[in-house]
Amino acid sequence: MRGRACYFLGFWDYETPKVMVVKNRTLGVIYRAVQFLVITYFIWYVFISQKAYQDSETRPESSVYTRMKGTAVHGDHILDTVEYARPSEGGDVISTILRREVTYDQMQGTCAEHYLVENANCTTDSDCVEGEVNFDGHGRKTGRCVQYYNYTFKTCEVQTWCPVEEHAAVREPALVEAINFTVFIRNSIHFPKFKVGNIKDASNKRDMHKYLNKCHYDEENEPYCPNFRLGYIANQARENFNELCRTGGVIGVFINWKCDLDVDPSRCKPTYAFRRLDVRKDQANSGYYYRFAKYYNKDGVESRTLIKAFGIRLDVIVHGHAGKFSPIPTIISTVTAMTSVGICTIICDWIMLTFIDKNEVYSERKFDEMACHCDVSPHRPSVWMLFHQLTMVSQVLLSNELTTAVGMN
Incomplete structure (x- = not known):
C-alpha cells in the first residue's frame, strides 16, 4: 500500500532542470557563436527581410x-x-x-483541293469519294478529280471558299x-x-x-x-x-x-x-x-x-x-525566436558529453540519481521511480534553461 501511495504522491512532484556552470573556454566560444548565428538569422532574415511581424495578403483584386x-x-x-x-x-x-x-476575292464554289492535304491527290474520279470531308482539308469532296489550277497534276475537287488559301495567298x-x-x-x-x-x-x-x-x-x-x-x-x-x-x-x-x-x-x-x-x-x-x-x-x-495575321x-x-x-504574427515570430535560442544549449550539451567529457566528469555532475524515500522492496524497483528518473534526464538534456559558462579549471 505504501508503494502505491509513493507512486501517487510522486506524480505531484515538481521537476526543475539543474543548472551547471562549465568553465571551458572552447565550449563557451561555441555556445556564444551559435547564439550569435541564431539571433542574427532571426533579426536580419526573419524580421527585417521577410517582415515576419506583418500580416500578409497574396491574392489581390486587379x-x-x-x-x-x-x-x-x-x-x-x-x-x-x-x-x-x-x-x-x-x-x-x-x-x-x-x-x-492575304487571300483576295474568295467566293463560295468548287475548286481543286490543296495538294498537301491528305488523300487530295488523284488521277481519276474514283480516287475522290463524294461527300467525304477531310479533317485537314478545306471542304467537302464533290467526287470529281480536276486539274490543280495551272499545274499538270490533279487533286480532288471540294466545295469551299475558292480559291483555297494556300494557293492564292499573297504574303505581305x-x-x-x-x-x-x-x-x-x-x-x-x-x-x-x-x-x-x-x-x-x-x-x-x-x-x-x-x-x-x-x-x-x-x-x-x-x-x-x-x-x-x-x-x-x-x-x-x-x-x-x-x-x-x-x-x-x-x-x-x-x-x-x-x-x-x-x-x-x-x-x-x-x-x-x-x-x-x-x-x-x-x-x-x-x-x-x-x-x-x-x-x-x-x-x-x-x-x-481572308487574312492570316502573324503578330x-x-x-x-x-x-x-x-x-x-499585426500583433499576432509579431508575438508568434518573437516566441519562435526566443525558443530557437534553446538549440544552442542542446548543441553544446552534445559536444560536451560526446567530445569533451572523456573521463565522464561532466556527466556525473550533470545527472543525479536520487533514491525514493518510500518503502519499496530493493528487489522490485519502483516503475514510477524509473520513469521519473528517465523523464528528468530527458528534460535536462532538452531544456532551454541550461546555461554554460566559459573556462575549465
Missing part, C-alpha cells in the same frame, strides 16, 4: 486595361490601331499584327515599324483584407494626361510610366523582333506589386518582367497567328478577303503581395 498606340506606313496605306490591334477595346490580352498573308512584307509602337497598360489593384485600394501606377504625377503622352517605361527613371515600346518588350523577353515578325509569338507581361502598407500606399510601385510563353521547341506549333475575314458583295455575290500577343498577368503590422 483590373487591367490595355491600348496600342502608333501609326505606320505600309506600302500605299497608312495603318492605325484599328488596322493592327486586336481587340480594340483592350483588356488583359492584346495583340498587334506584324505580318499578313513585315511591319518593321511596329518596333516603335507603344502599349499602354493601366493596372489598378486592391487588397480587400486591408481595405486598401485604388493603388494605381503613375498616381503621384500631377499632370497625368501630359505625362502619359510623353513618358516611356524605364525601370530606374520612369518606374511608374505604363507605356512600353514593343521593341523594349521583345528585348526584355530576349527575343529577336524580326523573328517575331516572321512567326509571331506570345509574350507574358508580369506585373508584381509588393506593398508595405506600414508606410504610405502611394509608395507601392509595380515591377515588370517579360517572358516568352509559347513553346518554341515544336516548330510546327510555335509562334502566334490567327485568321479573320472582310466580307463584301461583288456583283451581287457574297465575297470575302505579338501580350498576356498581362498580375501578382501582388501586401504586408501590414
Whole structure:
C-alpha cells in the first residue's frame, strides 16, 4: 500500500532542470557563436527581410486595361490601331499584327483541293469519294478529280471558299515599324483584407494626361510610366523582333506589386518582367497567328478577303503581395525566436558529453540519481521511480534553461 501511495504522491512532484556552470573556454566560444548565428538569422532574415511581424495578403483584386498606340506606313496605306490591334477595346490580352498573308476575292464554289492535304491527290474520279470531308482539308469532296489550277497534276475537287488559301495567298512584307509602337497598360489593384485600394501606377504625377503622352517605361527613371515600346518588350523577353515578325509569338507581361502598407500606399510601385510563353521547341506549333475575314458583295455575290495575321500577343498577368503590422504574427515570430535560442544549449550539451567529457566528469555532475524515500522492496524497483528518473534526464538534456559558462579549471 505504501508503494502505491509513493507512486501517487510522486506524480505531484515538481521537476526543475539543474543548472551547471562549465568553465571551458572552447565550449563557451561555441555556445556564444551559435547564439550569435541564431539571433542574427532571426533579426536580419526573419524580421527585417521577410517582415515576419506583418500580416500578409497574396491574392489581390486587379483590373487591367490595355491600348496600342502608333501609326505606320505600309506600302500605299497608312495603318492605325484599328488596322493592327486586336481587340480594340483592350483588356488583359492584346495583340498587334506584324505580318499578313492575304487571300483576295474568295467566293463560295468548287475548286481543286490543296495538294498537301491528305488523300487530295488523284488521277481519276474514283480516287475522290463524294461527300467525304477531310479533317485537314478545306471542304467537302464533290467526287470529281480536276486539274490543280495551272499545274499538270490533279487533286480532288471540294466545295469551299475558292480559291483555297494556300494557293492564292499573297504574303505581305513585315511591319518593321511596329518596333516603335507603344502599349499602354493601366493596372489598378486592391487588397480587400486591408481595405486598401485604388493603388494605381503613375498616381503621384500631377499632370497625368501630359505625362502619359510623353513618358516611356524605364525601370530606374520612369518606374511608374505604363507605356512600353514593343521593341523594349521583345528585348526584355530576349527575343529577336524580326523573328517575331516572321512567326509571331506570345509574350507574358508580369506585373508584381509588393506593398508595405506600414508606410504610405502611394509608395507601392509595380515591377515588370517579360517572358516568352509559347513553346518554341515544336516548330510546327510555335509562334502566334490567327485568321479573320472582310466580307463584301461583288456583283451581287457574297465575297470575302481572308487574312492570316502573324503578330505579338501580350498576356498581362498580375501578382501582388501586401504586408501590414499585426500583433499576432509579431508575438508568434518573437516566441519562435526566443525558443530557437534553446538549440544552442542542446548543441553544446552534445559536444560536451560526446567530445569533451572523456573521463565522464561532466556527466556525473550533470545527472543525479536520487533514491525514493518510500518503502519499496530493493528487489522490485519502483516503475514510477524509473520513469521519473528517465523523464528528468530527458528534460535536462532538452531544456532551454541550461546555461554554460566559459573556462575549465
